[in-house]
Amino acid sequence: MQKLFAEMKKRLENKEDLVLVTVVASSGATPRGAGARMLVGKEGRVTGTVGGGTVEYRSIQLAVEAIEKKTSSIKQFTLQKNEVEDLGMICGGNVTLFFRFISGNDGEMLRLCKTALEQFNEKKTTWLITELTDGSDGVIGLYSEKLGMVGGIAPEAAGCISGQTCVFEYGGKKFYAEQILFSGFVYIFGGGHVAQELVPVLSHLDFRCIVLEDRPEFATRELFPDAADLKVVDLENIHEMEQVTASDYIIILTRGHRFDQIVEEQALRTPARYIGVIGSASKKAAVEKNILEHGFTRADLDRVTAPIGLMSIRAETPAEIAISIAGQLIAVRAGAGAVS
Secondary structure, eight states: OHHHHHHHHHHHHTTOOEEEEEEOOEETTEEOOSSOEEEEETTEEEEEOSOSHHHHHHHHHHHHHHHHHTOOEEEEEEOOHHHHHHHOOOSSSEEEEEEEEEOTTOHHHHHHHHHHHHHHHHTOOEEEEEEOOTTSOOOEEEEETTTEEEESSOGGGGGGOOSSEEEEEETTEEEEEEEEEOOOEEEEEOOSHHHHHHHHHHHHTTOEEEEEESSGGGSOTTTOTTOSEEEEOOTTSOGGGGGOOTTOEEEEOOSSHHHHHHHHHHHTTSOOSEEEEOSOHHHHHHHHHHHHHTTOOHHHHTTEESSOSOGGGTOOSHHHHHHHHHHHHHHHHTTSOOOO
């Protein structure tokens, strides 16, 4: 999404007309879509995707036509069985897309792009909100935890936002809200094989990872080019734990039971939304026994997910374990809890 805003900003600065295509099909009240937005210029697709295949091909054609006509519209596609499978994102036999025309002279949209990019730089939780009312021009705004509502949408409408994506009505108007930026960091303790597989996966999913190691050779840019930060720390006295907030995740992948326990005890003193520890069920029992003896309670330990990751997929290799952990963090971020 950051790339989309950067590209939109550049083209609006060059006074180019654009169309922003958004998937707004829903199952119940929850929009579904993987890569639900696509930016189109007069020459065709610029960046983003609405799922590929026939629907995307036709959407690009319609977007180019919308640029020629300088109009916004909502279109519904009825999908054949193979098209539903190809898209892999729509529950049901149709998909609805909103084609939002953006004039190259739209100074308000240019300012909105600049504001969105500033929020990405500051790592503040942000939603993109698009009006879908029939006959409207599709007013677009942002809601940021720092700035509140930005754009031509009533500030009070922010109270209707629920979850990462939602369709809501306010003041007789219909809106689509999509969370485009998540605050919070993933603190990964240990820079071994699992961490090396995990960081690129999480980074691709818009999690910002900080790798913390007591061995300098395992905290390098060569090993972790995608990490937001790398730190060499004393695992027995981790000052960085003081920075952990209720929006953050802690993943413990150190090189041994002793260090895992030391880090886990420090993690339990933070308000982290998720604490996960790698290891077997027998290791978990032994570590819990020691931690209870150090003054922690069963309620404290209930905050810990161990063994970490989705057990149902039976991950074994470092790459598979990384996928299982990533799946669990996706569930937590979506509000489903640490599913196993």
